[in-house]
Structure formats: structure tokens, C-alpha cells
Amino acid sequence: xxxxxxxxLWFVVFLVAAMIIFGVVVAPxxxxxxxxxxxxxxxxxxxxxxxxxxxxxILLGALTLSIAGTVLGWLPGTxxxx
Numbered sequence: 822x823x824x825x826x827x828x829x830l831w832f833v834v835f836l837v838a839a840m841i842i843f844g845v846v847v848a849p850x851x852x853x854x855x856x857x858x859x860x861x862x863x864x865x866x867x868x869x870x871x872x873x874x875x876x877x878x879i880l881l882g883a884l885t886l887s888i889a890g891t892v893l894g895w896l897p898g899t900x901x902x903x
Contacts, residue, residue: 827898828891835883847871
């Protein structure tokens with residue numbers, strides 16, 4: 822049961838990390854230099870586009886990594902008890 826819990830925890834970690842990385846790499850400069858409303862709108866549009874384009878890849882990648890790492894015991898907290 823704890824392996825499943827740690828596997829889910831690792832899924833969340835991988836998902837959030839991938840979303841941050843994709844957001845920073847794909848849409849790096851959305852600031853309008855001074856206008857907060859334009860900066861917000863540009864950031865929202867860029868984030869929406871990243872999610873629309875890469876959301877499924879990010880989700881399936883995080884799921885695959887967490888399941889494989891949990892089943893094989895590679896991730897911390899998912900090793901088999903001796």
C-alpha cells in the first residue's frame with residue numbers, strides 16, 4: 822500500500838516538474854515590461870497553448886515514469902521490503 826502511495830506522490834512530482842519546465846522553456850518571455858494586464862494576458866495565452874499542445878505528452882510521460890519507477894523499485898520509497 823505504501824508503494825502505491827509513493828508511486829502517486831512521484832507521479833505528482835513528475836507532473837508538476839514537467840509542467841514548470843515546459844512552461845519556462847516553451848514560453849519564456851511573456852512580460853510586457855510594465856503593464857501587468859498585458860503581462861498576465863500574454864502569460865495566460867502562452868500557458869494555455871503549452872497545455873493544449875503538450876498536456877497529453879506531459880501527463881502520459883509522468884504517468885509512465887511513475888508507474889515504471891514504482892514497479893521496478895527505482896524511485897525512493899518504492900523498493901521492495903526485504
